[in-house]
Amino acid sequence: MGRLKREMMDQKDRSQRAAQLGDLLQAKVGVFCWCNRCSHYAEASTAMLIAQLGPAFPVPEIGARMRCSSCGSKDVSTRPAWPNLGPVSKHTA
DSSP: OOHHHHHHHHHHHHHOOOOBHHHHHHHTOOEEEEETTTOOEEEEOHHHHHHHHOTTOBGGGGGGGOOOTTTOOSOEEEEEOOOOOOOGGGOOO
8 A cells, every 4th residue: 555545544544533422412322232242232321321431431432331231241342322224125214
């Protein structure tokens, strides 16, 4: 890969940031939590998480502070709980 292309890609990576709890509260979106061990999942309240962690806390890092309520594992992943748009073949907006 050429130097110019690599510099442009690095600059774009630096300009992007992970979604923060404040962003989700503004968008009225919860936090989707998934246990990587037992596949249990749940949606956590953004307002509750902001009260504990603050609005600038990155959503992907929340999982490191959680424990699965089903199996007790600390191997939890988190992401914004964007609304379900249905199956691709029957996409609804």
